[in-house]
Amino acid sequence: xxxxxxxxxxxxxxxxxxxxxxxxxxxxxxxxxxxxxxxxxxxxxxxxxxxxxxxxxxxxxxxxxxxxxxxxxxxxxxxxxxxxxxxxxxxxxxxxxxxxxxxxxxxxxxxxxxxxxxxxxxxxxxxxxxxxxxxxxxxxxxxxxxxxxxxxxxxxxxxxxxxxxxxxxxxxxxxxxxxxxxxxxxxxxxxxxxxxxxxxxxxxxxxxxxxxxxxxxxxxxxxxxxxxxxxxxxxxxxxxxxxxxxxxxxxxxxxxxxxxxxxxxxxxxxxxxxxxxxxxxxxxxxxxxxxxxxx
Numbered sequence: 281x282x283x284x285x286x287x288x289x290x291x292x293x294x295x296x297x298x299x300x301x302x303x304x305x306x307x308x309x310x311x312x313x314x315x316x317x318x319x320x321x322x323x324x325x326x327x328x329x330x331x332x333x334x335x336x337x338x339x340x341x342x343x344x345x346x347x348x349x350x351x352x353x354x355x356x357x358x359x360x361x362x363x364x365x366x367x368x369x370x371x372x373x374x375x376x377x378x379x380x381x382x383x384x385x386x387x388x389x390x391x392x393x394x395x396x397x398x399x400x401x402x403x404x405x406x407x408x409x410x411x412x413x414x415x416x417x418x419x420x421x422x423x424x425x426x427x428x429x430x431x432x433x434x435x436x437x438x439x440x441x442x443x444x445x446x447x448x449x450x451x452x453x454x455x456x457x458x459x460x461x462x463x464x465x466x467x468x469x470x471x472x473x474x475x476x477x478x479x480x481x482x483x484x485x486x487x488x489x490x491x492x493x494x495x496x497x498x499x500x501x502x503x504x505x506x507x508x509x510x511x512x513x514x515x516x517x518x519x520x521x522x523x524x525x526x527x528x529x530x531x532x533x534x535x536x537x538x539x540x541x542x543x544x545x546x547x548x549x550x551x552x553x554x555x556x557x558x559x560x561x562x563x564x565x566x567x568x569x570x571x572x573x574x575x
Contacts, residue, residue: 283334283335283413283415283543283544283545284334284335284336284337284414284415284543285326285329285334285335285336285337285415285416285417285539285540285543286336286337286339286406286409286410286414286415286416286417287322287325287326287329287336287337287338287339287340287416287417287418287539288322288339288340288398288402288403288406288416288417288418288422288426288430289320289321289322289323289325289326289338289339289340289417289418289419289421289422290320290321290322290323290340290374290392290395290419290421290422291318291319291320291322291323291338291340291341291342291348291351291352291355291365291373291374291394291395292318292319292320292323292351292373292374292375292376292390292393292395293316293317293318293319293347293350293351293373293374293375293376294316294317294318294319294320294375294376294378295314295316295375295376295377295378296313296314296315296316296317296378296379296380297311297313297314297377297378297379297380298311298312298313298314298379298380298381299311299312299379299380299381299382300312300381300382301381301382302379302381302385302387311379317354317569318350318351318354318355318569319351319376319378319529320340320351320374320376320395320421321419321420321421321444321446321532321535322338322340322418322419322421322422323338323340323351323355323360323569324529324532324533324536324569325417325419325444325532325535325536325539326338326355326360326536327355327358327359327360327536327569327572328532328533328535328536328537328540328558328569328572329417329536329537329539329540329543330358330359330360331358331359331536331572331573331574331575332536332537332540332541332554332558332575333540333544333575334539334540334543334544335361336359336360336361336540337360337361337363337364338355338360338361338362338364338365339364339365339398339402339406340364340365340366340395340398341365341366341367341368341394341395341397341398342365342366342367342368342373342374342394343367343368343371343372343373343374343393343394344367344368344369344370344371345372345373347372347373347375348367348373348394349367351373352365352367354569358569364402364406367394368394368397371393371394371397372391372393372394373393373394374390374391374392374393374394374395374421375390375391375393376388376389376390376391377389377390377391380566383524384524384525384563390421392421395421395422396423398422398423398426399423399425399426400425400426400428400429402426403426403429403430403433404429404433406433407433407436407437410433410434410437410438410439411437411438411439412437412438412439413439414437414439414440415439415440415442415539415542415543416430416434416439416440416441416442417442417443417444417535417536417539418430418441418442418443418444419443419444419445419446419535420444420445420446420447420448420449421446421447424449424450424451427443427449427451427455428451428452428455431443431451431452431454431455431458431459432454432455432458434458435458440460440542440543441458441459441460442459442460442461442463442535442538442539442542443455443456443458443459443461443462443463443494444463444464444531444535445459445462445463445464445468445472446463446464446465446468446531447468448464448468448471448472456472456493456494457493457494457495458494458495459494459495459496460494460495460496461494461495461496461497461498461508461510461548462493462494462495462496462497462498463498463499463500463534463535463538464497464498464499464500465499465500465501465502465531466482466499466500466501466502469482469485469499472489472493473493474486474489474493474497474499476499479501479504479505479507479516479518480516482499482501482507482516483507483509483514483515483516484514485499486498486499486507486508486509486514487509487514489509490509490510490511490514491510491511495510495511496508496509496510496511496548497509498538498548498552500531500534500559501519502519503519503524504518504519505517505518505519505556506519506534506552506555506556508548508549508552510548513549515549515552517549517552517553517556518556519556519559519560520557520560522560522561522563522564523564524563524564525563525564525565525566529562529569529572530559530560530562530563531559533555533558533559533561533562533572533573534555534556534558534559535555536558536572537551537554537555537558537559538551538552538554538555541554541555557573558572558573561573
């Protein structure tokens with residue numbers, strides 16, 4: 281049975297250039313391709329969850345510009361409920377400038393734009409919709425006050441709070457402790473004091489952090505897969521070997537499917553297995569939401 285996943289997150293226009301290699305500081309390189317499309321971690325993860333079969337409601341902000349209208353229409357087309365995606369007058373829609381090299385690796389710079397207009401009042405307006413059995417997902421691309429208040433409301437209402445702290449933000453320690461799970465990649469994990477050289481190191485680091493840093497912890501390891509830990513168990517899930525062409529959005533595919541599976545009651549280990557499989561498929565195609573696997 282479908283259960284609602286509430287995503288509180290960012291919406292951007294992605295501007296993606298394909299390059300043979302990344303430029304050095306002060307260097308200009310010529311791009312071999314260019315495209316624009318839907319982006320932002322909140323939007324990407326909402327679409328990934330919807331394609332996985334979840335009933336998804338997105339709470340976000342865009343500008344009142346052409347980009348905002350386009351991304352709201354595209355989100356609706358992917359099956360995401362955009363009732364709470366509001367346009368902010370006089371503010372541009374967020375934009376992500378992305379370089380993808382010949383190996384499929386990426387570099388990303390984000391201008392938040394209207395995403396910064398999301399505030400704690402928007403979270404308070406959601407409170408009556410939250411309760412036991414509700415799963416809420418958010419990311420580090422929204423203001424810290426939103427993340428801290430969202431965690432507080434989830435605690436008060438008994439909702440499950442899934443936090444993808446990407447990029448890393450200086451949230452309150454209690455916000456991290458509420459996360460069930462906290463999802464980060466290796467770089468983001470190191471900013472929180474976790475470290476590892478191989479999957480076994482990362483599994484042990486997650487096991488030590490679960491119940492202390494966060495209720496549960498997941499660290500994604502790129503082509504190596506992911507590790508996850510709760511207070512009582514931990515596991516490493518290896519990724520299948522694939523021909524990667526574009527890593528952009530793979531982490532969002534992972535998080536969206538993870539949250540989708542958790543929302544319908546799948547245990548963390550099973551949810552991570554599904555998420556690793558989804559991310560591995562996503563890197564075999566160009567683009568973000570266009571590459572996400574359908575259930």
